[in-house]
Amino acid sequence: MKTIALPNQTAYAYIQHSRYFQGLPEAALHAVAHAARWCTISSEQYLFHQGDPAQHFYLLCEGQLRLIQITPEGKQIILGLLSPIREVGIVAAIPNAEYPLTMQCLNPTGTLLAWDSASLTALIEQYPVLAVRAMRMVTGRFVQLQTLYRELATLRVEQRIARALVRLTRQAGVPDHVGGTLIGIPLSRQHLADMTGTTLYTVSRTLSAWEQQGIVTSGRERVIVRDRERLIAIADDVPSSPLQIEPPPC
Amino acid sequence: MSDAARQPLQPALLGPHSRWLSVLPAPLYQRALAAAQPVQLATGQLLFGQGEPARSIYLLGTGQVYLFQITPEGHQLGFELLLPIRDVGLIAAVPAARYPLTAQATQTTQLLTWTQATLQSLCEAHPPLTLHLLQLAHACNQQLARRTYELATLRVEQRIARALVRLAVQLPARPDPATPLVLPVTRQQLAELTHTTLPTVSRTLRTWAQSNLLTADRTALILHDLALLHAHAGSVLPITDERVPPC
Structure with a gap:
């Protein structure tokens, strides 16, 4: 990760439009911009790893980040993707906290604004609304995790796989030239099995059945959704939890 | 009361x-x-x-x-x-x-x-x-x-064991560690807590009762061997964060 120099004016514009800082008085926004540093991260590089001490809070301004959870056995589970403008790493406000997830840069480069823990804490102490918003972000993750938990407990495996694919097309879908949507991140069947709490065998069987029905095409680390309506119909079979959830950030 | x-x-x-x-x-x-x-x-x-x-x-x-x-x-x-x-x-x-x-x-x-x-x-x-x-x-x-x-990853037996361990560790400390622990949980609650069926819970408890791990009646479980239950719970994940509020 590199620190770069960009005009303060640009930082101010991003900060003003972020959900975390928006609505603060102008003087406060300037103080926030003043405390920020610009940094860039290149493709495949990690912003931080799960378990690292949470020392920085970021605002993703350009590029995309992949959220990865590392299981106790060392498996990687992709939880989703983040696109600008998004806050990342609010846990840096918590003394001695660790990042609960790994964040990896996906696009050629990512540009972020960064605040160290001390600056973030000072801002929170000075502007109580930031404390309330931090609490809302952390408890918001609880609600998102709860949805995933409920889906795992109550939905059939093919509904879970359909939901994972629908969400990934929303987050990283790239239209192909024949009316399908390519999921624009490398996605193996094992990844999909880990994301949905099932086995490689079940994912393969499900994708093969869907391929025969013209719903998806899949290859090595590639999934193209051909018939999004039918996939959504499978995912939404029960009027259950909302399909539109944001990936739980941290 | x-x-x-x-x-x-x-x-x-x-x-x-x-x-x-x-x-x-x-x-x-x-x-x-x-x-x-x-x-x-x-x-x-x-x-x-x-x-x-x-x-x-x-x-x-x-x-x-x-x-x-x-x-x-x-x-x-x-x-x-x-x-x-x-x-x-x-x-x-x-x-x-x-x-x-x-x-x-x-x-x-x-x-x-x-x-x-x-x-x-x-x-x-x-x-x-x-x-x-x-x-x-x-x-x-x-x-x-x-x-x-x-x-997502544990077998139902491990999940049941973990639900019981979670309950056991919330009980007040016993003066004599050999005293059996009375876990105030019904089979229905246990089935809901581990997302399985009542017959699966009953079957699992019966097997454990045969190995003297616990005794089960209608409203409570009497746990005789917490260490053995821990062994059934698996060791990959920590089971509880002490007294963290659930929500």
Whole structure:
């Protein structure tokens, strides 16, 4: 990760439009911009790893980040993707906290604004609304995790796989030239099995059945959704939890 | 109703066990204790319902509270059985938030409660409390992420063992470790907590009873061998975060 120099004016514009800082008085926004540093991260590089001490809070301004959870056995589970403008790493406000997830840069480069823990804490102490918003972000993750938990407990495996694919097309879908949507991140069947709490065998069987029905095409680390309506119909079979959830950030 | 449930709660005895109260400096701690209101619930009464505005934070003093989600299809999805002394309803620290779960008393239950306004005024008087609440909310998330992972990867037998261990570690310390532990949980609750069926729970408990791990009757389980239960629970994941509020 590199620190770069960009005009303060640009930082101010991003900060003003972020959900975390928006609505603060102008003087406060300037103080926030003043405390920020610009940094860039290149493709495949990690912003931080799960378990690292949470020392920085970021605002993703350009590029995309992949959220990865590392299981106790060392498996990687992709939880989703983040696109600008998004806050990342609010846990840096918590003394001695660790990042609960790994964040990896996906696009050629990512540009972020960064605040160290001390600056973030000072801002929170000075502007109580930031404390309330931090609490809302952390408890918001609880609600998102709860949805995933409920889906795992109550939905059939093919509904879970359909939901994972629908969400990934929303987050990283790239239209192909024949009316399908390519999921624009490398996605193996094992990844999909880990994301949905099932086995490689079940994912393969499900994708093969869907391929025969013209719903998806899949290859090595590639999934193209051909018939999004039918996939959504499978995912939404029960009027259950909302399909539109944001990936739980941290 | 037990004798403990008939006596009024003594905030001074409960306070030190709360994960957030105990971080307050002495004068504020006293102010907070004085602001606590007692609540008593009969068996089956709801403390709060999923989706209701979260206006109070609670400290469970005596009795038992069952936390569950209700799915859009109306099923009950067990989350945790809480035994004293535990904080619950942390989300009330967030203005305009809603309770993410339903909390129901499964015995006569007594709690202390603080309003959101009290909590806010304590945060204003002592800003580090805010960061501490944030830390607890983060710990809640970590706990839930781990539970999700358990559900995705562990065998049902391991999940049942973990649900029982979670309950066992909440029981007060015994003077003699050889005394059997009485776990106040029904088979139905155990099935809901581990997302399996009643027959699977019954079958598992029967097998364990045959190996003298426990004895089961209609309303309680008597645990004879906590160490053996730990072995069934698997060792990859830590089982509990001590006294972290469930939500």
